[in-house]
Amino acid sequence: MIEFFYMGKHTVFVYVAYIFSIVVLLLGFIIPYYTLKKEIRLKNDKDNKKK
Amino acid sequence: MNISKIANLKFFYTKTQRISIYLSFSTFVLFCIGIYWGLFIAPEDYLQGNSYRIMYVHVPAAWLSLQTYMIMAVTAFIALVWKIKIMEIISIQCAPIGAFFTIIALVTGMIWGKPTWGTYWVWDARLTSELILLFLYIGVIVLYSSFVDKRQAIKITSLLSIIGLINIPIIHYSVEWWNTLHQGPTVTKFDKPSAHITMLLPLLYMFIVFNLYFLAVMIQRIRLGIYIREKNSKWMEDLSND
Numbered sequence: 001m002i003e004f005f006y007m008g009k010h011t012v013f014v015y016v017a018y019i020f021s022i023v024v025l026l027l028g029f030i031i032p033y034y035t036l037k038k039e040i041r042l043k044n045d046k047d048n049k050k051k
Numbered sequence: 052m053n054i055s056k057i058a059n060l061k062f063f064y065t066k067t068q069r070i071s072i073y074l075s076f077s078t079f080v081l082f083c084i085g086i087y088w089g090l091f092i093a094p095e096d097y098l099q100g101n102s103y104r105i106m107y108v109h110v111p112a113a114w115l116s117l118q119t120y121m122i123m124a125v126t127a128f129i130a131l132v133w134k135i136k137i138m139e140i141i142s143i144q145c146a147p148i149g150a151f152f153t154i155i156a157l158v159t160g161m162i163w164g165k166p167t168w169g170t171y172w173v174w175d176a177r178l179t180s181e182l183i184l185l186f187l188y189i190g191v192i193v194l195y196s197s198f199v200d201k202r203q204a205i206k207i208t209s210l211l212s213i214i215g216l217i218n219i220p221i222i223h224y225s226v227e228w229w230n231t232l233h234q235g236p237t238v239t240k241f242d243k244p245s246a247h248i249t250m251l252l253p254l255l256y257m258f259i260v261f262n263l264y265f266l267a268v269m270i271q272r273i274r275l276g277i278y279i280r281e282k283n284s285k286w287m288e289d290l291s292n293d
Contacts, residue, residue, distance in 0.1 A: 004091070007101035010166050014104050017159040018086065021108040024158075025082075025264060028151040029075065032271040036278055043282050044291070 058137045061286045064277045067270050074267040081260045088253040096250070105163040107253055111261040113156035116184060117219055119149035119265065123191070124216040127209035139205045140276035141269070142212065143195055148268055150188035152261075157181060168232055176225035177233035180218060187215040201280075 007014050057063060089107030096103040123145035130138040160178070161171040172178065191208050198204030226235045246254070281287045 007104070010100055010102035013102055013162050013166050014090070017105040017162040018090065018108060020158055020162070021112065021155050022086075024151055024155050028148060029264075029268055029271070031147075032268065032275045036271070036275040039275070039278055039282065040291075047291070 058135060060136060060277045060281055061290075063137065064274055064281075064287075065290065067274060071267060071270045071274070074263065074270065078260065078263040078267050081263065085253065085257045085260045089257065093253050094247075094249055099167060102163060102166045103250075105159050107257050109156060109159040109163055110254060111258045112152045112159065113181070114258060115261050115265055116149055116152040116156050116181070117222060118262075119145050119152055120184060120187070120212075120215070120219060123149060124212045127212040130205060131209040131213075136280075137273070137277075139209075140273055140280065143191070143205065143208060144269065144272035144276050146188050146191040146195070146208075148265060148272065150185060150192065152265075153181065153185040153188060157185065173232050175231040175233055176229040177222065177231050180222040180225050183218055184215075184222060187211070187218065190215075 005011075005015075085107065089104055093104065093107070095101055123142050126138045126142040126145065129135055130142050157178075160181075164173075165171050191211055194211060195201075195204045195208045198207070225231060226233055278287070
């Protein structure tokens with residue numbers, strides 16, 4: 001199993017680059033998704049308080 | 052479908068929710084396939100060994116960082132001249148996406164640079180101009196948030212986006228105009244690309260996947276932009292009550 005993932009002396013560099021990219025891409029997707037959810041929740045709370 | 056319908060904020064907001072979910076899911080699946088292809092199926096490079104595999108995230112991210120900027124500048128120009136609301140939203144929402152792509156391109160480039168050049172960073176033309184691109188994106192985001200009057204903000208950020216467009220050909224041709232540590236064009240020499248087809252195919256595949264990701268996130272961000280702008284409008288109130 002380890003041999004399958006092993007990339008010689010550059011293993012760390014390759015995986016760090018991929019993991020970093022995946023984390024940033026995930027953040028780029030999650031941030032607008034949850035910001036929209038939060039904005040909708042805030043607006044609903046405000047409307048409910050008015051009522 | 053009529054283009055003016057897509058430009059209609061209500062139409063876009065209501066019709067794109069489901070598209071966004073399907074697109075995000077397919078992008079995720081295709082991205083996983085691309086990662087596996089790049090990491091385990093593509094052959095090892097005779098000179099760089101396995102470190103070249105970083106190319107499959109570095110190059111598409113770098114291309115998308117330029118492509119996103121061009122979209123931002125073109126939509127900023129349209130927003131400035133014709134004052135089309137959705138173009139204003141697209142233009143401003145391009146900035147964070149472009150910044151994310153630029154960060155990926157810069158950091159993965161640095162990680163790739165260490166085993167290849169022996170250093171993480173050099174102030175050569177390609178790296179410096181790409182860093183300036185990141186500052187331009189951050190500049191647009193900060194400038195837009197600093198204005199209370201968003202109509203005024205969009206005018207100023209549109210101007211900055213259009214002026215910053217000059218950096219795009221500089222980034223692209225920097226490896227030809229100056230002597231740089233960064234390698235010259237490999238893939239864009241379509242008549243005789245330097246990379247073998249078995250290495251080139253996963254790269255082109257990842258470029259398509261990154262474009263799908265851009266589209267998925269762009270739809271999310273446009274919906275967010277529309278909501279923030281129209282949350283007190285009659286149609287949005289009606290939509291919330293349904």
